[in-house]
Amino acid sequence: MTLASRRFRVFAPLVALVVGLPRATSGARSSWILSHWEVNYLDFGFLRRGLLGTLVRPLPDAWTPVVAALVHLSAIALLAILLDRWIERARLPSEWAGRLRLALVVSPLAFMNLGWDWGRFDPIAFVLLLLAIDLARERGRAPWGVGLLLLAMLTHEAVVVWGVPLFLAALLDRHGPRAAAVATLPLLALAAMLWRFGGSVLAAQRYGMGAMVWERGVVQLHDQVDPLTWAVVVVVSLSLLVGTVAVHRAGGLRLTAVSIAPLSCLALFPMGIDWARWLSLTGFVCAAALLLQVADARDAHAGLPSSRADRGNRGASDASGPPG
Numbered sequence: 001m002t003l004a005s006r007r008f009r010v011f012a013p014l015v016a017l018v019v020g021l022p023r024a025t026s027g028a029r030s031s032w033i034l035s036h037w038e039v040n041y042l043d044f045g046f047l048r049r050g051l052l053g054t055l056v057r058p059l060p061d062a063w064t065p066v067v068a069a070l071v072h073l074s075a076i077a078l079l080a081i082l083l084d085r086w087i088e089r090a091r092l093p094s095e096w097a098g099r100l101r102l103a104l105v106v107s108p109l110a111f112m113n114l115g116w117d118w119g120r121f122d123p124i125a126f127v128l129l130l131l132a133i134d135l136a137r138e139r140g141r142a143p144w145g146v147g148l149l150l151l152a153m154l155t156h157e158a159v160v161v162w163g164v165p166l167f168l169a170a171l172l173d174r175h176g177p178r179a180a181a182v183a184t185l186p187l188l189a190l191a192a193m194l195w196r197f198g199g200s201v202l203a204a205q206r207y208g209m210g211a212m213v214w215e216r217g218v219v220q221l222h223d224q225v226d227p228l229t230w231a232v233v234v235v236v237s238l239s240l241l242v243g244t245v246a247v248h249r250a251g252g253l254r255l256t257a258v259s260i261a262p263l264s265c266l267a268l269f270p271m272g273i274d275w276a277r278w279l280s281l282t283g284f285v286c287a288a289a290l291l292l293q294v295a296d297a298r299d300a301h302a303g304l305p306s307s308r309a310d311r312g313n314r315g316a317s318d319a320s321g322p323p324g
Contacts, residue, residue: 033120037068048198049121051154075123082130090294104287121156122277126284128152129163133292136171136183145171146183153190157198158268160191162281165264169257170292233275237266237282244286253293262286 040053056067083104087097128148136145149167152159164187172180241262245255253259265282269275 034065034068036121037064046193046197048157048194049155051151052121052124071124072120075127078127079123079130082127086130086288086291086295090291091298092294100287104284120277122281125152125155125159125163126281128155129159129167130288133167133170133288136167137174139175142171142175142179142183146186150186150190153187153194157194158281160187160194161267162265162285164191166258166261166285166289169261169289172257173292173296233269233279236279237269240279240282240286241265244290247290253297256293258289258292262289 036049037053037056039047039050040057041047041050042054042057044050052071056064059067084101087100092100129152132145132148132152134145135141135148145167149159149164152163168180168184168187171183244262245259247253249255262282262285265278265285268278268281
């Protein structure tokens with residue numbers, strides 16, 4: 001680990017606490033977002049975004065905002081550490097690594113989330129996705145990765161669009177089509193359940209503004225949005241995706257399933273009008289795809305094994321020496 005990485009992993013969580021904790025405890029909370037922490041399976045049955053509310057349901061109501069603040073801050077701090085680990089694994093030049101750390105952390109999904117959109121589930125879901133991919137890329141640990149991704153889908157249904165394709169692409173590139181096909185079955189089953197049974201009239205009636213989430217279907221087309229706004233959103237999102245492919249080509253990386261997985265993020269925009277969030281998530285997915293590709297390419301160029309288990313096997317083989 002480089003000195004810059006050590007400093008980043010120490011100071012990034014501290015900055016998250018210093019910036020986020022005063023706001024989280026000041027009462028400046030969105031009742032709309034906090035309602036997501038109150039929706040749960042015990043009171044409403046199975047529905048979208050009910051996992052975290054179920055976990056905090058046994059606590060007194062007054063504790064819910066405090067727990068939500070701590071979980072949210074912890075997720076952003078952990079997100080910074082995980083992203084730094086991915087950047088370190090890609091072994092980027094120091095100047096580019098520093099710029100990428102800054103660009104990812106100072107973004108709506110990370111530290112800006114603390115002052116702009118406090119309490120969202122997106123950082124939590126992205127942490128679960130990164131951990132799931134790390135596990136799935138290790139030999140024999142793909143089921144644990146699938147389990148974490150299922151939890152991410154229960155946290156927010158949009159993970160089906162922006163997270164599942166990248167996870168399956170990473171699994172396909174690392175372990176082949178059979179492993180990806182096996183992992184697809186439980187993920188597809190849960191996605192179908194969220195689509196068919198994820199609404200709740202009772203939750204919609206109780207939470208007013210939340211009715212949009214639990215009354216409507218997963219897809220929410222916007223007929224009244226002016227064409228210029230649509231054009232700007234399409235151009236910016238396509239620029240992110242095309243830029244990702246261009247970087248792949250310029251860096252001599254071959255196009256794989258991971259390369260094209262971010263294209264699935266285009267399906268986010270019919271799911272809701274939170275387009276700033278969708279663009280931020282798209283940027284993060286593009287960055288994650290690039291880091292995966294660069295890390296794999298560097299390992300292949302250096303002749304390194306592609307997983308921790310393989311490294312252990314190789315180390316044991318090297319220690320035993322050549323066959324006599």
